[in-house]
Amino acid sequence: MSEPLRLLDAVSMLSRRVNSAIVLAGSTICAVVAVPPGFPASGNGIWFTEPGRGFDFWADDWLPVGNGYLAAMVNGQTAQEVTQLNIESLWAGGPFQYPDYNGGNKMPSEQQTVAQEMQAIRQTIFDSPDGTIDSIVELTNGITGYGSHVGAGYLLATLDLSGDFSDFVRWLDLDVAVQRTSWVQGNNSFFRETFCSHATRACVQHTNTTGSSSLPVLTYVYSIDAEPGLPTPTVSCFDSSTLKITGTASSPGMAFEILARVSASGTNASVICTPADTNNATISVRGASASWITWVGDTNYDANAGDATHAFSFKGADPHDALVARIGPATATPETYASILAAHIADYSQLMGKFRLDLGQKPDLDTPTDQLRDAYQTDVGDTYLEWLLFNFGRYLLASSARGTLPANLQGKWGKDASNPWGADYHANINLQMNYWFAELTDMDVVKPLFDYIEKTWAPRGSLTAQYLYNISEGWVTHDEMNIFGHTGMKQGGGTTSAAADYPEANAWMMVHVWDHFDFTQDTDWFKEQGWPLLKGVAQFHLQKLVPDVIWQLFNAIDKGFPASGDMDIAFLNGMHSLFACESARSSCVLASLTEVRTKRAQMDKGIHIGSWGQLQEWKVDMDSPSDTHRHLSHLVGLYPGYAITGYDPAVQQTRENYTHEEVVAAATTSLIHRGNGTGPDADSGWEKVWRAACWAQLANASVFYHELSYALERNFAPNLFSLYSAGPGAIFQIDANFGFAAALLNSLIQAPDVASTTDVYNVFILPALPANWPSGSIQNARIRGRLDVSFSWEKSALTSLEVAAESPVAVGRRIRFWHKGKIIRELTASPGMNVKLL
Ligand SMILES: *[C@@H]1O[C@H](CO)[C@@H](O)[C@H](O)[C@H]1NC(C)=O
Numbered sequence: 137m138s139e140p141l142r143l144l145d146a147v148s149m150l151s152r153r154v155n156s157a158i159v160l161a162g163s164t165i166c167a168v169v170a171v172p173p174g175f176p177a178s179g180n181g182i183w184f185t186e187p188g189r190g191f192d193f194w195a196d197d198w199l200p201v202g203n204g205y206l207a208a209m210v211n212g213q214t215a216q217e218v219t220q221l222n223i224e225s226l227w228a229g230g231p232f233q234y235p236d237y238n239g240g241n242k243m244p245s246e247q248q249t250v251a252q253e254m255q256a257i258r259q260t261i262f263d264s265p266d267g268t269i270d271s272i273v274e275l276t277n278g279i280t281g282y283g284s285h286v287g288a289g290y291l292l293a294t295l296d297l298s299g300d301f302s303d304f305v306r307w308l309d310l311d312v313a314v315q316r317t318s319w320v321q322g323n324n325s326f327f328r329e330t331f332c333s334h335a336t337r338a339c340v341q342h343t344n345t346t347g348s349s350s351l352p353v354l355t356y357v358y359s360i361d362a363e364p365g366l367p368t369p370t371v372s373c374f375d376s377s378t379l380k381i382t383g384t385a386s387s388p389g390m391a392f393e394i395l396a397r398v399s400a401s402g403t404n405a406s407v408i409c410t411p412a413d414t415n416n417a418t419i420s421v422r423g424a425s426a427s428w429i430t431w432v433g434d435t436n437y438d439a440n441a442g443d444a445t446h447a448f449s450f451k452g453a454d455p456h457d458a459l460v461a462r463i464g465p466a467t468a469t470p471e472t473y474a475s476i477l478a479a480h481i482a483d484y485s486q487l488m489g490k491f492r493l494d495l496g497q498k499p500d501l502d503t504p505t506d507q508l509r510d511a512y513q514t515d516v517g518d519t520y521l522e523w524l525l526f527n528f529g530r531y532l533l534a535s536s537a538r539g540t541l542p543a544n545l546q547g548k549w550g551k552d553a554s555n556p557w558g559a560d561y562h563a564n565i566n567l568q569m570n571y572w573f574a575e576l577t578d579m580d581v582v583k584p585l586f587d588y589i590e591k592t593w594a595p596r597g598s599l600t601a602q603y604l605y606n607i608s609e610g611w612v613t614h615d616e617m618n619i620f621g622h623t624g625m626k627q628g629g630g631t632t633s634a635a636a637d638y639p640e641a642n643a644w645m646m647v648h649v650w651d652h653f654d655f656t657q658d659t660d661w662f663k664e665q666g667w668p669l670l671k672g673v674a675q676f677h678l679q680k681l682v683p684d685v686i687w688q689l690f691n692a693i694d695k696g697f698p699a700s701g702d703m704d705i706a707f708l709n710g711m712h713s714l715f716a717c718e719s720a721r722s723s724c725v726l727a728s729l730t731e732v733r734t735k736r737a738q739m740d741k742g743i744h745i746g747s748w749g750q751l752q753e754w755k756v757d758m759d760s761p762s763d764t765h766r767h768l769s770h771l772v773g774l775y776p777g778y779a780i781t782g783y784d785p786a787v788q789q790t791r792e793n794y795t796h797e798e799v800v801a802a803a804t805t806s807l808i809h810r811g812n813g814t815g816p817d818a819d820s821g822w823e824k825v826w827r828a829a830c831w832a833q834l835a836n837a838s839v840f841y842h843e844l845s846y847a848l849e850r851n852f853a854p855n856l857f858s859l860y861s862a863g864p865g866a867i868f869q870i871d872a873n874f875g876f877a878a879a880l881l882n883s884l885i886q887a888p889d890v891a892s893t894t895d896v897y898n899v900f901i902l903p904a905l906p907a908n909w910p911s912g913s914i915q916n917a918r919i920r921g922r923l924d925v926s927f928s929w930e931k932s933a934l935t936s937l938e939v940a941a942e943s944p945v946a947v948g949r950r951i952r953f954w955h956k957g958k959i960i961r962e963l964t965a966s967p968g969m970n971v972k973l974l
Pocket residue numbers: 248251252255606
């Protein structure tokens with residue numbers, strides 16, 4: 137979000153500030169509350185005037201940094217900094233802990249028996265008047281070995297320092313993705329900064345002082361005292377300045393290793409690693425003007441070993457050699473620290489790209505973030521805080537999504553030997569919500585998500601298709617997944633529910649696969665990864681019952697076929713009828729596409745209006761008007777989907793001949809009756825921001841803003857982490873951080889998908905602009921077809937609108953721009969276009 141140089145300026149400003157702070161401290165003028173020098177003038181940061189509270193407030197006060205592979209939570213203390221570490225793949229459970237682990241699947245020998253049971257269960261459902269069934273326990277398996285993401289211990293950095301401190305401030309700079317702490321103690325000013333660099337795959341914590349010539353003695357130790365249940369690791373001196381930590385996630389379990397190397401500057405600086413008693417070691421730094429610790433970490437997990445060829449072992453090499461190779465270049469010398477920091481900032485800045493949001497916010501640089509959050513009220517709002525939370529969402533995605541695994545229920549920030557819901561991947565809204573805004577704000581972060589699906593769901597999911605569904609093609613999974621290919625249905629135990637047995641998770645995730653292609657027009661990627669994923673899921677559903685959410689999947693198959701390059705005769709020669717191919721593939725036969733089209737035409741599109749005017753959640757009209765359940769699964773077609781939003785009677789023929797207006801009115805009725813996201817079953821943030829996004833989709837600015845602001849008031853911690861439930865001690869769950877940003881965006885620009893590439897694409901500008909945001913602008917929102925849209929508004933009126941195209945765009949695509957119910961302009965996409973529409 138800013139040039140690398142800016143940070144170097146910030147550092148020099150900071151040392152100026154530190155000098156003046158000494159004078160201030162000497163003259164006992166302190167406790168002036170203001171952002172620190174170097175804090176972004178735009179206000180793009182989170183800051184506090186007190187250190188974070190203890191371990192119990194990890195989710196409330198501590199500040200997150202991460203590069204996707206590694207993550208850390210920084211407490212922001214003075215004499216002893218406590219940094220909690222994460223390695224993305226560090227999980228208990230799976231084949232590492234249970235050699236017989238098989239992803240919760242049936243045995244091959246059970247296939248025919250299970251097929252008969254499945255058949256009987258289906259018959260029972262069809263025969264029952266309300267389409268329900270008491271138990272499907274025969275289809276499920278125990279959850280032994282499901283596991284959990286686990287924390288990777290704590291790094292304690294202790295300065296030999298005592299007495300009172302003053303002028304304390306800590307902050308997270310969202311322009312540059314660096315956490316900083318500064319304070320005055322004794323006669324010295326101290327400054328510490330922590331970041332995780334994607335460029336080096338390492339994290340760094342740098343401490344320095346001004347005032348006297350050197351830092352007090354600084355010691356670094358590694359501790360798991362605050363991670364109950366984690367097996368005791370071995371800490372040793374890898375060399376004279378490097379701690380080596382080796383341990384396991386569980387016992388027995390996945391192995392991990394961390395190398396943490398200390399560097400120091402100053403002519404008399406010494407760094408010594410001292411082995412302590414058994415299995416421990418300490419690094420001490422003396423006489424340094426600055427000291428920093430660089431750590432890398434990894435496990436012996438390897439998603440590439442998650443297939444039948446590798447007996448689903450998920451086991452890779454011992455990470456040691458790779459870490460040794462990694463830590464060298466990642467460790468700055470006194471001369472190179474600034475360049476390593478600058479490289480991190482440049483990388484982050486490039487990822488954040490050209491997208492910009494301005495809500496007309498006025499930064500409050502006098503009030504710490506926790507106080508702004510405390511003062512925040514539903515409907516009253518605070519534009520600056522809302523803008524900040526939007527930026528924080530993008531920061532968190534940038535910091536957690538770019539590893540080898542996607543962002544989990546907590547991004548990549550988890551602690552202890554187990555986490556709520558295992559900090560796993562729930563693909564019945566939560567995983568989807570994590571990525572809602574990624575394409576529209578042009579963030580190149582989604583590939584690890586698709587790699588994860590391809591490597592851990594599809595291989596064992598094809599066995600689940602066989603053993604559980606008696607289906608020989610394609611793959612399936614159910615909606616709660618670990619990193620060990622848990623594709624079966626779940627039975628019993630703490631992390632299970634009937635919802636965990638939902639087999640449409642694969643179809644829903646394919647919306648993201650399709651969207652990535654639609655937004656980027658990256659044909660090479662689509663051929664290589666996107667299309668095979670879509671096809672595998674379509675193959676499964678073609679043989680299974682055809683439920684409602686997968687209408688969009690079949691459309692994606694239809695729309696994506698021309699770009700797929702697919703010549704698979706087995707997929708093509710299902711032979712329902714013949715269909716002419718594109719010239720590129722001359723005379724090939726598109727039978728399976730025809731099969732997709734035939735089944736799509738036959739299927740129930742899931743659109744039924746019930747007795748109280750609601751859009752039915754179930755096939756049978758059994759919804760209760762007082763059901764305020766947290767999920768809005770029947771409204772997926774409103775947001776983020778398009779089956780309701782873009783309902784077209786000509787395409788989605790219903791027996792009742794519903795009109796678009798009728799369907800939208802029914803969805804609105806359902807949404808109203810679903811309540812505001814505080815119900816008997818839950819009070820989480822994600823349900824409120826999903827409701828906000830739906831209200832924006834309905835162009836209802838006031839209810840949109842009510843829900844969005846209600847979520848902010850109720851479900852966000854002082855550090856702006858989203859909380860699963862309201863109140864102290866609430867569980868951190870990251871989805872509402874991402875969903876908040878997406879919902880906010882959905883009030884400003886909507887670019888929903890359409891069923892066919894020959895349809896006109898509608899783009900709605902300021903569809904639900906709340907009164908609180910009378911002026912603002914968006915620059916370079918990327919819409920479908922790879923077009924960049926920029927616009928601004930003043931006094932709640934649109935004042936400019938431009939569309940530009942990179943190459944390659946979806947050439948020839950018709951796009952219609954709307955504002956306040958009127959068409960501004962319809963145009964055809966072409967490479968290099970740059971059109972001012974207003
Ligand atoms: C399972 O699939 C096979 C092959 O299509 C079929 O012959 C068999 O009848 C199926 N079993 C059941 C119980 O449907």
